[in-house]
Amino acid sequence: MATASTRNRPLSPHLQIWRWGPHMFVSILHRLTGDGMAFAGLGVLLWWLGALAGGPKSYETFAWAMTTPVGYIVLVGISWAFFTHMMSGLRHFALDVGAGFELNTNRFWSILSPILGVALTAAFWALLLLR
């Protein structure tokens, strides 16, 4: 594969070449929140289900851990990651059908997606805490 003729081929330009734009930020955020949820989110989900299946005592341990300051940071982080990934994922669905590639439209939704993610996270916790 890496013969003398192919080894010294130039690599395609990466992050350090391009001028930064919101579309790069939202793309990186999509991977970050997705892979973050794959570990932290699914880990907490399994802990929650396992604690429920284990009975009241194990559930008590889970409930204690999740109501510590670190627990709240983890839960808020997971919910933020979900809503942010959801908004950038919906943006991907639009891009998948070929829409939203015009420079201004692309820029608009790249900026709005993560903002809506934060807004939905705030709304979710407001509903949880104020009910």
Add this chain to the structure above:
Amino acid sequence: MGNGTSIGRVRGLGSAKTGAHHWLLQRFTAIGNLLLVLWLAVSLVLLPDFGYASVAEWIARPIPATAMALLVVSTFWHARLGLQVLIEDYVHEHGNKFACIAALNLAAFAGAAFGVFCVVRLALGAHA
């Protein structure tokens, strides 16, 4: 992979021929996640409290139990596809890549199986 003819040097280096399938599954499971996790978020808001009795009683009901089992499968499947792309992007050495994807498959199947088992156990009245 041979070193002789032109075709021998490139054979096997192209796409794995399943890229479109992977891409589509990522979208299908994304739609599943969208519906199921939003259902979970709404359900959490509607729960009277997060005490053991309330949550266990809720999750043992047929529809929440079914939706939660589907949520576990859909999210683990989607995460497995996404992490595979992460590995393929950053782990270039063939042996390491194979080991990472093998470990990912084990973790994804084990996690999903554990989650579904817990839901079934609750639904069939573990502590009722």
